[in-house]
Amino acid sequence: MATLEIRDLHVxxxxxxxxxxxxxxxxxxxxxxxxxxxxxxxxxxxxTLAYSLAGHPKYTITGGSVTLDGEDVLEMSxxxxxxxxxxLAMQYPVEIPGVSVSNFLRTSATAIRGEAPKLRxxxxxxxxxxxxxxxxxxxxxxxxxEGFSGGEKKRHEILQLELLKPKIAxxxxxxxxxxxxxxxxxxEGVNRVRATGEVGTLLITHYTRILKYIQxxxxxxxxxxxxxxxxxxxxxxxxxxxxxEAYTKGGPVTGGNSGGAAA
Amino acid sequence: xxEAQNTPVGSTTAGSIAVAAESTVATRMSAPPSFDVADFPxxxxxxxxxxxxxxxxxxxxxxxxxxxTGSGVKVAIEAPEGVTVETVGRDDSRLGKAGTPVDxxxxxAYSSFEQASVVTVxxxxxxxxxxxxxxHGEGGTAFGHQLIQLGAFAEAVVVIDHTGDAVxxxxxxxxxxxxxxxxxxxxxxxxxxxxxxGQHNALVxxxxxxxxxxxxxxxxxVRLHPRVAYAATGGEAELFGLYFTDKGxxxxxxxxxxxxxxxxxxxxxxxxxxxxxxxxxxxxGDVLIxxxxxxxxxxxxxxxxxxTDGARVDSVPNLEIETGEIVGAGHASATGxxxxxxxxxxxxxxxxxxxxxxxxxxxxxxxxxxxxxxPDVEERLIEKIEAELKxxx
Numbered sequence: 001m002a003t004l005e006i007r008d009l010h011v012x013x014x015x016x017x018x019x020x021x022x023x024x025x026x027x028x029x030x031x032x033x034x035x036x037x038x039x040x041x042x043x044x045x046x047x048t049l050a051y052s053l054a055g056h057p058k059y060t061i062t063g064g065s066v067t068l069d070g071e072d073v074l075e076m077s078x079x080x081x082x083x084x085x086x087x088l089a090m091q092y093p094v095e096i097p098g099v100s101v102s103n104f105l106r107t108s109a110t111a112i113r114g115e116a117p118k119l120r121x122x123x124x125x126x127x128x129x130x131x132x133x134x135x136x137x138x139x140x141x142x143x144x145x146e147g148f149s150g151g152e153k154k155r156h157e158i159l160q161l162e163l164l165k166p167k168i169a170x171x172x173x174x175x176x177x178x179x180x181x182x183x184x185x186x187x188e189g190v191n192r193v194r195a196t197g198e199v200g201t202l203l204i205t206h207y208t209r210i211l212k213y214i215q216x217x218x219x220x221x222x223x224x225x226x227x228x229x230x231x232x233x234x235x236x237x238x239x240x241x242x243x244x245e246a247y248t249k250g251g252p253v254t255g256g257n258s259g260g261a262a263a
Numbered sequence: 264x265x266e267a268q269n270t271p272v273g274s275t276t277a278g279s280i281a282v283a284a285e286s287t288v289a290t291r292m293s294a295p296p297s298f299d300v301a302d303f304p305x306x307x308x309x310x311x312x313x314x315x316x317x318x319x320x321x322x323x324x325x326x327x328x329x330x331x332t333g334s335g336v337k338v339a340i341e342a343p344e345g346v347t348v349e350t351v352g353r354d355d356s357r358l359g360k361a362g363t364p365v366d367x368x369x370x371x372a373y374s375s376f377e378q379a380s381v382v383t384v385x386x387x388x389x390x391x392x393x394x395x396x397x398x399h400g401e402g403g404t405a406f407g408h409q410l411i412q413l414g415a416f417a418e419a420v421v422v423i424d425h426t427g428d429a430v431x432x433x434x435x436x437x438x439x440x441x442x443x444x445x446x447x448x449x450x451x452x453x454x455x456x457x458x459x460x461g462q463h464n465a466l467v468x469x470x471x472x473x474x475x476x477x478x479x480x481x482x483x484x485v486r487l488h489p490r491v492a493y494a495a496t497g498g499e500a501e502l503f504g505l506y507f508t509d510k511g512x513x514x515x516x517x518x519x520x521x522x523x524x525x526x527x528x529x530x531x532x533x534x535x536x537x538x539x540x541x542x543x544x545x546x547x548g549d550v551l552i553x554x555x556x557x558x559x560x561x562x563x564x565x566x567x568x569x570x571t572d573g574a575r576v577d578s579v580p581n582l583e584i585e586t587g588e589i590v591g592a593g594h595a596s597a598t599g600x601x602x603x604x605x606x607x608x609x610x611x612x613x614x615x616x617x618x619x620x621x622x623x624x625x626x627x628x629x630x631x632x633x634x635x636x637x638p639d640v641e642e643r644l645i646e647k648i649e650a651e652l653k654x655x656x
Contacts, residue, residue, distance in 0.1 A: 054611050057603065082613035090611075094604045098626025104612075107622065111613035143626070144608075160612060 002032040002069055002085060002167035004053075004200060010063035011045075011052045022048040024225035025064065030168060030200040037203045037211060037236065040222030041244040046204045047091065049222070050172040054088040055081050068168065083112055085167030089157040089174050096144040101156065102126070104144045105163060112164050129162045132192070134185050150177035158189040169193065170202045175210035187213030208240045223247035288519065288549045288583060296363035300327070300374040303367035312366055315545040315577050317513055320484045322404070322430045322458050324368045329430060331375065335405025336398050336429045338380060343392040346419075347383040357381060358410055361436035362464025362490055365519075369462040369488065372432035375406035382421070386414025386440060393420040393637060400429025400457055407433030411447070415440035415468070421447045422640060425481075428454040434462045439471040441495070446474040448640055452647070453481035455512065462488040467527070469495035476635055477533075479506040479514045480647050486515040493524045502531040502563075504546075505631045505644070507651045508574065510539025517547040518563070522556040531563035534631055536624055537574035538651070546596075548580040552589060560590035567598040568627050570620075621652050 011023035022045045030036050040046050052059045053066060055078040066073040068084055076084060096104070105126060110116045117125070130139065133155045145153055154174055161169055171190065175183055191214060193199050203214060211219075211233070219235040220227045221244070228247045229235065291311040294303045305326045306313040313325075323329035340348050351358070358379055364370035382394060396409070411421055417440065425431075439445050451459060459482055467473045479485050491500040500520060508514045520529040535544045548563045567576045580594035601623065609619035628648060635641050 054607075056607055077616070078607060078610035079613050079615050079619075082611055088611055090608070094602070094608050096605050096608065096623065096626055098629030099622050104609075104622075107614055107618070108609075108612035111615065111618075164612065 002200065004030045004073075004086075004168045004202075005067045006053075006064070007066075008064035009049075009052070009061070009066060011048055012060045012062050013048070013058060014060075021062070022059075022225055023052065026226055028220065028227060030202055032167060032200045033197045034218065035194060035201040035203060035214065035216045036218045036220060037205060037216035038220050038222050038227075039205055039208070039236065039239055041248055042206065044222045044248075045225040046222050047172055050088055050170045050202075050204055053081075053086060053170055054078060079111065082166075087161055087164055087166035087169045089154075089161055089169065089171045091173040091176060093145045093153050093157060095146045097146055099144050100141055101144055102140040105140075105160065108160065109163055126163065129159055133159055133162075133189050135159065151179070151182040154178060154182065154186050155189075158186050162189055162193055165193070165196075166199060168200045168202065170204065172204045173206060174203075175205055175207060183210060184213060190214055208236045211236050221247050288551060288581065292365060296365045297370055298359060298364060298373050300367060300370040303370050306367060312517075315543075316486055316515060317484065320458065320513065321368070321460065324371060324430065324432045324458065324460055327371070329371075329404050329432070331377075331406055332403030334401040335403040336400050336407065336427070336431055338407070339397045339399070340380060340382065341395040341397075342382065343390055343394070345385060345388040345390060346394055347381075347385070349381040349383070350378050351381050352378060355379065355381065357412070358408060358436070361410075361438050361466040362462065362492065364434065364462055365488060365490075366462075368432050368460040368486075369434055372406045372434050372461065373408065376408045376433070377406075379408035379410060381410045381412070384413045384417040384419045387416045388414070389418040390420065393422050396421065396423045398423065398425045398431075400425070400427030400431065400453065402428050404430040405433070407431065408436075409433070410436045410438070411445070412438040413440055413443035413445050416442040418444040419446075420637065421445065422637065423447065423449045425449075425451050425453055425457075425459060428456050430458045432460045434464070437463070437465040437473065439466065439468045439473055439498075441469040441471060443468060443471045445472070446476070446636070448476045448478065448635055448637065449487075450640070451477075451479040451481055451485050451487075453485070455481060455483060455509070457482045458484045460484070460486045463490060465489075465491045465500065467491060467493045467498035467500055470497035472499045472501075474501040474634075475503065476631070477502075477504040477516060478644060479504070479516070480651070482512060482514065484513045484515075486513075486517070488517045488519070490519045490521070491529065492521040493527045496524050496526045498524070499528045500530070501634075502529070502533075503631050503634050504531075504533035504535075505628055506533070506535040506544060507648065508535060508537040508542040508544045509651065509654070511541045513543045513545075515545035517545070517549075519549040520551070520561065520563075522550070522552045522559045522561060525556055526558035527556065528559075529561045529563075532631065533564070534566045534568075534628060535576070536568045536570055536627065536651075537576060538570040540573035542574040543577075544575075545577045546579070548594060548596075550582045550592070550594070552582075552584045552586060552592060554585040557586055557588040558590055559586075559592065561592050563594045565596045566627070568624065569598060569600050570624070621649065624648060624652055
């Protein structure tokens with residue numbers, strides 16, 4: 001079973017000619033088949049965690065380790081991480097002018113699967129998945145993210161999630177900017193992938209809203225660059241009622257270590 | 264509207280929109296247009312129109328020391344039925360009608376050529392096959408002149424293909440009759456030792472459409488002046504350009520669209536990629552909207568993608584408006600490096616860095632390549648772009 005292990009992860013970023021520590025010792029274990037929600041206020045470092053796992057060059061790892069099935073993820077290049085089975089659904093996917101969605105998806109699937117998917121089955125696979133996400137077939141001929149609405153960008157991210165079938169999927173605020181209908185559609189896509197039991201999901205969100213559609217096994221509160229508390233789905237209800245205040249003001253910390261099976 | 268994004272060191276992007284009593288485009292030239300080389304002083308390099316060009320690499324084209332050699336370039340013209348191809352002498356009265364040389368080298372070419380090619384598409388002839396003009400450098404120095412003329416309502420596609428090694432100063436005139444449609448693809452696929460300087464003049468007839476696609480890959484120095492003027496109202500001009508400037512190459516495109524008549528349109532889009540030490544691309548985009556040119560609609564854009572350190576871009580869009588009664592006028596220029604976020608996005612989907620770069624560059628040029636409409640030329644360009652990129656990584 002695929003397992004992502006994050007141990008005592010410290011990450012800094014350069015801003016205004018100064019080095020700032022954003023992640024201050026994150027511990028978390030995500031196993032295939034599990035869904036972990038990471039919740040936290042703005043600026044707590046949730047997105048930094050997501051991008052550090054994916055290998056964004058802006059972030060410097062200053063301590064700790066990340067392994068996927070024992071392999072050192074931090075030693076891998078960005079594309080190697082993806083081929084090893086890590087996927088990041090981005091909050092703000094970038095436009096790539098002149099590169100069509102269909103060309104992009106096929107190039108990506110070829111890289112991840114190690115061989116070009118058979119054309120006929122591939123076209124069918126893409127079409128069906130797009131239909132389930134309620135995406136117009138004409139979408140495939142548009143340029144990647146160019147002129148996409150917020151909802152279209154998120155559908156496109158989840159389309160990739162479904163087609164690329166990663167071992168560990170990190171969804172960075174996939175719910176932000178979506179109306180309820182789009183949120184449902186996108187959540188159904190995530191749930192289809194979860195239902196295979198073959199993906200470990202790390203769901204990063206600011207709001208509890210998406211958790212109505214995607215039930216987490218574990219909820220972690222992220223504050224001040226680390227996991228401040230861990231629990232089950234009930235922790236989300238508590239956050240819904242009480243907000244993050246207790247955690248941002250250095251309130252009770254009910255468990256600094258990872259939740260889930262490792263706790 | 265000039266914008267500079269993520270501008271690499273050593274690049275300049277300057278833009279201006281002027282509402283002037285006197286044209287700065289005209290006044291900044293060191294001499295008025297003329298067919299006679301003697302009317303232009305030998306440039307020393309500080310003149311506005313020469314300041315970006317490495318004069319010492321022009322092999323004497325600018326100072327009168329370049330002399331035509333017997334085996335300069337070979338010109339082969341392949342034309343479908345309905346097209347007349349002639350070789351004429353200097354005194355042919357049809358030559359020089361589309362525009363007057365604006366700098367010393369163009370005037371030198373006009374003063375020095377011995378024979379010109381005249382390609383005529385009869386009125387109302389609609390060609391289904393392109394006219395292909397192969398200009399192959401044989402290692403010598405040459406001066407040339409070509410005239411491509413379309414009668415009223417004629418439609419044609421012309422591909423001018425420059426290959427081999429030469430020192431060439433040559434002008435091309437395009438004369439479009441009323442309602443004619445001309446697409447010209449000029450490919451500069453020279454050996455890296457060639458020097459090519461020339462002026463392309465288009466005179467667009469009433470309701471005629473001119474589309475020019477200038478593709479520059481090769482040469483040590485390539486300096487072209489694609490220019491458009493309108494003979495009557497209702498004309499349209501599209502000027503597209505694509506260049507890939509490598510280590511040590513100087514590629515310069517100096518556009519001018521002279522909106523001298525009412526209700527004409529123009530759209531210019533030039534895109535370039537640069538890589539390697541000393542790669543230098545220059546783009547000048549001059550658009551004049553004269554007082555008489557009411558109802559003008561014009562836009563021009565230049566984009567540059569700098570792939571490595573050591574390359575330099577000078578991009579200068581310039582728009583002069585003498586009447587406010589226009590439909591639209593705008594320009595944009597941007598020079599940037601590879602967008603790290605684009606590369607990160609592609610790599611995060613498993614695509615290796617090298618392939619991600621290729622995708623981004625191909626995508627950057629895609630909208631222009633699609634404009635060509637000739638599968639064999641498009642394929643060759645894509646292959647060229649791939650080969651250039653392979654050389655870089």
